[in-house]
Each structure stands twice: as structure tokens, then as C-alpha cells.
Amino acid sequence: MKKVALITGGTRGIGLGIAKKLAEEGIDLALNGIRPESQVVEVLEELRKSGVRVEYFPGNIAEKADRDSILSGVKEKFGTLNYLINNAGVAPRVRADVLDVSEEDYDHLMDINLRGTFFLTQAIAGFLVDQKMGMPDYVFAIVTVTSVSAKLASTNRAAYCMAKAGLSMMSQVLAVKLAEFDIPVYEIQPGVIETDMTEKVKAVYHKRIENGLTLEARMGQPEDIGKAVSALLRGDLPYATGQILALDGGMMV
Numbered sequence: 001m002k003k004v005a006l007i008t009g010g011t012r013g014i015g016l017g018i019a020k021k022l023a024e025e026g027i028d029l030a031l032n033g034i035r036p037e038s039q040v041v042e043v044l045e046e047l048r049k050s051g052v053r054v055e056y057f058p059g060n061i062a063e064k065a066d067r068d069s070i071l072s073g074v075k076e077k078f079g080t081l082n083y084l085i086n087n088a089g090v091a092p093r094v095r096a097d098v099l100d101v102s103e104e105d106y107d108h109l110m111d112i113n114l115r116g117t118f119f120l121t122q123a124i125a126g127f128l129v130d131q132k133m134g135m136p137d138y139v140f141a142i143v144t145v146t147s148v149s150a151k152l153a154s155t156n157r158a159a160y161c162m163a164k165a166g167l168s169m170m171s172q173v174l175a176v177k178l179a180e181f182d183i184p185v186y187e188i189q190p191g192v193i194e195t196d197m198t199e200k201v202k203a204v205y206h207k208r209i210e211n212g213l214t215l216e217a218r219m220g221q222p223e224d225i226g227k228a229v230s231a232l233l234r235g236d237l238p239y240a241t242g243q244i245l246a247l248d249g250g251m252m253v
């Protein structure tokens with residue numbers, strides 16, 4: 001039976017790394033992103049070369065109407081969903097000291113990274129539970145990409161750290177709730193991964209990389225996260241849920 005994964009923010013960066021790996025594994029893809037479909041057509045076509053079905057559901061996860069349309073679109077086009085990969089997120093628009101963060105910047109980040117992700121997850125989890133009732137042998141899982149920032153305090157990224165810590169607890173609460181439905185819930189905490197999001201800050205980390213202080217003396221790549229998600233979904237961790245997997249190459253310790 002074909003499996004389907006919904007990946008938020010799935011058309012670039014870490015989300016695309018996850019999409020590529022799952023496509024290689026033969027999993028059909030429901031990709032969400034904030035950009036209109038016209039801007040991601042080539043990415044979708046590239047992924048389709050793996051032979052899987054790829055559909056795009058544009059929408060801002062901070063908006064209820066958009067979240068509703070993502071879920072109804074997935075139901076309409078695929079009829080089913082096995083995996084939710086919560087990946088969409090934004091970095092702080094402005095790096096401000098914790099004592100100076102504006103309410104506007106705080107709300108913008110929290111609306112996407114925490115509130116939007118939570119309510120999308122709530123809606124999708126309901127759909128997974130409904131399906132589980134009718135198809136007890138079907139497999140489901142939820143993976144949330146948080147960050148090492150969920151546990152490391154940065155004084156100039158307070159809202160980002162707070163949102164990721166909140167998502168980490170969301171994952172724990174859901175792991176407890178969904179255990180009775182046999183739906184495992186996992187969290188991945190990336191360190192510094194080479195994407196658009198880290199373009200401006202990667203020089204900060206280069207010294208450690210040049211000195212060979214990280215695994216394989218390199219920055220993390222989106223494909224690393226893709227491989228980890230695929231390993232979790234393969235179900236090789238029996239009786240495990242609520243797991244937190246940090247993928248930071250040793251850079252953060």
C-alpha cells in the first residue's frame with residue numbers, strides 16, 4: 001500500500017531534503033509551502049522523477065483558512081495520509097536582545113513557528129486518528145523539526161528558542177495522547193544546517209568546522225535530516241515514541 005507524507009515547508013532547505021529522501025523510499029508527497037505553485041514547479045517536477053506522486057498545497061500555516069485548505073486538499077487529492085512532517089518555520093526577522101524584542105516580531109514568529117504548527121498538527125492528528133479507526137494495520141507517525149534552540153538559550157533569539165521549546169513539549173504531549181492509537185510522535189533537533197536560513201550566520205561556525213571539531217568536519221546538510229526522518233518512519237525503533245533526535249554533528253556540545 002502506497003504511503004503519503006505531508007511535509008510543511010517542503011520545497012526548499014531541510015523540508016526539501018526530507019522530501020527527496022522520502023521520494024526515494026517510494027512515499028508519495030503532499031508538500032506545503034508559502035510560495036505560489038508557479039514558483040515551485042521545477043522542484044515538484046524534479047521530485048516526480050523518483051516515480052512518486054507529488055502534489056503541492058500552498059498556504060500560510062499561521063492562517064486557519066490556509067490550514068483548512070491544506071487538510072481538505074490532502075483529503076481530496078490523496079484520500080489518505082500516513083505521515084505529518086512539521087518542518088515549516090521562520091528565523092527571527094530581527095535579531096534583538098531578549099530585553100528589546102518587539103511584540104510585532106514576537107507575534108510574527110510565534111504565529112508561524114508555534115501557534116500555526118500546533119493547530120495544523122491538531123487538525124492533521126485528528127485525521128490520522130480517524131483513519132486509524134478504520135484501518136488498524138495502517139502506519140502513521142508525526143515528526144516535528146524543532147532545533148537545538150529548544151534547549152540552548154540564545155539571548156538574541158528569545159522568541160525562536162521559546163517557540164522551539166514549545167514545539168518540543170507539543171511533541172511530548174502528543175506522544176502521550178496518540179500512544180493509544182499506535183501513532184508514534186518524534187522530534188528532530190537540527191544543529192546548524194546549510195540552508196537559506198543559515199546563510200548569514202554560517203561563518204560563525206566555520207572555525208569549528210575547519211578545525212575538524214564536528215562530525216566529518218562539515219556543516220549539516222538537509223539530506224542528513226531527510227535520512228533521519230526516513231529512518232524514524234521505517235519503524236526500526238519498536239515501542240519508541242516521544243523520542244528526541246539531535247542532529248548537530250557535535251557542534252553544540
Ligand code: NAD
Binds near residue numbers: 087088189198
Ligand atoms: P528555509 O527558510 O530554507 O525553509 C523554510 C520553509 O518553511 C520554506 O519552505 C518556507 O516556504 C516555509 N515556510 C515559512 N513560513 C511559512 C508559513 N507561514 N507557512 C508555510 N510554510 C512556511 O529554512 P530551513 O533551514 O530549511 O528550516 C526548516 C526548519 O528547520 C525550520 O522550522 C527551522 O526553524 C528548522 N531548523 C533549521 C536549522 C538550520 O540550521 N537551517 C536548524 C535548526 C532548525
